[in-house]
Amino acid sequence: MTSTLRGADIVIKTLERAGYTTIFTLSGNHIMSLFDAAIDSKLELAHVRHEAASVHMADAYGRLTGKPGIAWVTGGPGHANAVGALFTAQGQESPMVLLSGHTETDQLGRGGFQELNQVEMAAPVTKASWMATNTATVGMDVAKAIRIAASGRPGPVHLSLPSDVLDATVPETAVVWPTDRDFKDPPIALHDAAAQAIFSIIGTAQRPLLVAGPHLANRSGRALLARIESTLAIPTCIMESPRGFNDATLGAFAEVARRTDLIILLGKAFDFTLKFGGPPIDPACRFISIDPEGALVERAARELGPRLAFGCVADTRAAAETLLRVGTARDSTWFAEARALMSDRPTSWADLKSKTVGKLHPAELFQALKRYVEKDPDTILICDGGEFAQWGQAILRNDRRMINGVAGSIGSSLPMAGASRVVERKAPVFAVLGDGTFGFHMAEFETAVRCNLPFIAIVGTDCRWNAEYNLQVRDYGPNRTFGCELDPTRYDRVVSAIGGHGELVENIADLPRAIERAMASGKPACINVMIESIPSPVVRVSAP
Numbered sequence: 001m002t003s004t005l006r007g008a009d010i011v012i013k014t015l016e017r018a019g020y021t022t023i024f025t026l027s028g029n030h031i032m033s034l035f036d037a038a039i040d041s042k043l044e045l046a047h048v049r050h051e052a053a054s055v056h057m058a059d060a061y062g063r064l065t066g067k068p069g070i071a072w073v074t075g076g077p078g079h080a081n082a083v084g085a086l087f088t089a090q091g092q093e094s095p096m097v098l099l100s101g102h103t104e105t106d107q108l109g110r111g112g113f114q115e116l117n118q119v120e121m122a123a124p125v126t127k128a129s130w131m132a133t134n135t136a137t138v139g140m141d142v143a144k145a146i147r148i149a150a151s152g153r154p155g156p157v158h159l160s161l162p163s164d165v166l167d168a169t170v171p172e173t174a175v176v177w178p179t180d181r182d183f184k185d186p187p188i189a190l191h192d193a194a195a196q197a198i199f200s201i202i203g204t205a206q207r208p209l210l211v212a213g214p215h216l217a218n219r220s221g222r223a224l225l226a227r228i229e230s231t232l233a234i235p236t237c238i239m240e241s242p243r244g245f246n247d248a249t250l251g252a253f254a255e256v257a258r259r260t261d262l263i264i265l266l267g268k269a270f271d272f273t274l275k276f277g278g279p280p281i282d283p284a285c286r287f288i289s290i291d292p293e294g295a296l297v298e299r300a301a302r303e304l305g306p307r308l309a310f311g312c313v314a315d316t317r318a319a320a321e322t323l324l325r326v327g328t329a330r331d332s333t334w335f336a337e338a339r340a341l342m343s344d345r346p347t348s349w350a351d352l353k354s355k356t357v358g359k360l361h362p363a364e365l366f367q368a369l370k371r372y373v374e375k376d377p378d379t380i381l382i383c384d385g386g387e388f389a390q391w392g393q394a395i396l397r398n399d400r401r402m403i404n405g406v407a408g409s410i411g412s413s414l415p416m417a418g419a420s421r422v423v424e425r426k427a428p429v430f431a432v433l434g435d436g437t438f439g440f441h442m443a444e445f446e447t448a449v450r451c452n453l454p455f456i457a458i459v460g461t462d463c464r465w466n467a468e469y470n471l472q473v474r475d476y477g478p479n480r481t482f483g484c485e486l487d488p489t490r491y492d493r494v495v496s497a498i499g500g501h502g503e504l505v506e507n508i509a510d511l512p513r514a515i516e517r518a519m520a521s522g523k524p525a526c527i528n529v530m531i532e533s534i535p536s537p538v539v540r541v542s543a544p
Helices: 007-017 029-039 051-065 077-091 118-125 138-150 163-167 192-202 219-232 253-259 272-277 294-307 316-326 333-343 347-351 362-374 387-395 413-423 444-450 466-476 491-498 508-521
Strands: 004-006 022-025 044-047 069-073 096-102 128-131 156-162 169-171 208-212 236-238 262-266 286-291 308-313 380-384 401-403 429-434 456-461 501-505 525-530
Touching: 004 007, 007 029, 007 138, 007 163, 022 029, 022 051, 029 069, 029 096, 029 156, 029 163, 044 413, 044 444, 051 069, 051 077, 051 096, 051 401, 051 413, 069 077, 077 096, 077 118, 077 156, 096 118, 096 138, 096 163, 118 128, 118 156, 128 138, 138 156, 156 163, 192 262, 192 286, 192 308, 192 316, 208 219, 219 236, 219 316, 253 333, 262 316, 272 294, 286 294, 286 316, 294 308, 347 362, 362 387, 362 429, 362 456, 362 508, 380 387, 380 413, 387 401, 387 429, 387 466, 413 429, 413 444, 413 456, 444 491, 456 491, 456 508, 491 501, 491 525, 501 508, 508 525
Parallel strands: 022 044, 022 069, 069 096, 096 156, 128 156, 208 236, 208 262, 262 286, 286 308, 380 401, 380 429, 429 456, 456 525, 501 525
Antiparallel strands: 004 169
């Protein structure tokens, strides 16, 4: 007798073939067959409280591992809830796949249950978006989604899975199974001739700068850029913040940009973060664009005109390896100068103290946190939100760091911290976020407690949407602020009530012991720190 498989069984077995062990999900009508099929598999389901959280968790998994994270959600409203979170993953070039349940195909256009044009809804915030239509080949659809997410410039991909495609059965002999090569495209190499042309241009520059895209903002990407610096003596940086040249993580980066005469864009899109080539970049500065997407090379050519000295299509990491093999070291004078500027932090930061009884200055908080974050090189740090988290990004040094990214969206840190614990089982996981940000996904503390995913969230509570407050003061005046105030909520008690560990800190002397108790608890923990409402830092250097 010929055995049969449901579409749901084929999806599960395909994910197992791809080596997955954890899926981030929230159940619903359209995907119950997937949950049923998972019972007999080796997959663990991290079951969240909001569909957007499953996407943020898959996003974090993709950033940390380089392998696309997988989120499952139901169709209709579940899919709609998830789509907004894709924008964060897209901006940060994070490999992940959203598998959404979907109305049955025979009900399309007839007012089916929760019928929604999911493919078109997800298309603007994904690399690709489509609907599976054939049970026998649904595994190939899943493999294709994983392949697109990981290949070229990484990013999110959406695949809708109609209920009838998942529920239908086909003979096992009729199933088209993906092979290993169906899960990942080979990289597009940078040819030696192109690399030599690039170095001939670099040779005419006195102060070149290599700017990398967000998908290198992980441990392996930072190590790759460190090799470029040590081998070629060209300063490098990763632009992953919507604050661009004002990102204090990069120190006095605006001054580096002002002095450079050649910017090599290595997988970095030419966009608003670079001020479209305007000030502080010198108008005589030239550019080189090396990008996995021909459309972005074309965009750089269109925007820059004759200032684009060279452009070519190649995958970022493969191109970097060719540059390392072909290139030779330059004089290190400019490299040392640029690196010193980007590593610069005002000495005055070390002396910043709160002027308000019962509150901390963000700088003194992060100076105290520094030894806990930097003690173990495997520690994961997530910085999320506006003004408060910017101090953390600028003060704390960490190779396994995630931020809310180029999209400028906030609120992802708590689900990301849970996913980080899935990836990193031993080293500490810290999330630093403001009190406004905390409200987006505070329910995911229940997920973390239930799934035994301990991490430490340090919440800077200033009872204000501080980024918006500062924008309003700057643009409209101090008497024109509106909609920025929050209550002094005891977030630590919220987390304790859920089953986690809570701490309230109102004095800097109490912070170290609170951190140590949170780490020792072995539970998802919230350290609620009352802080002064301070604008984010900016590192500036006066022009000579």
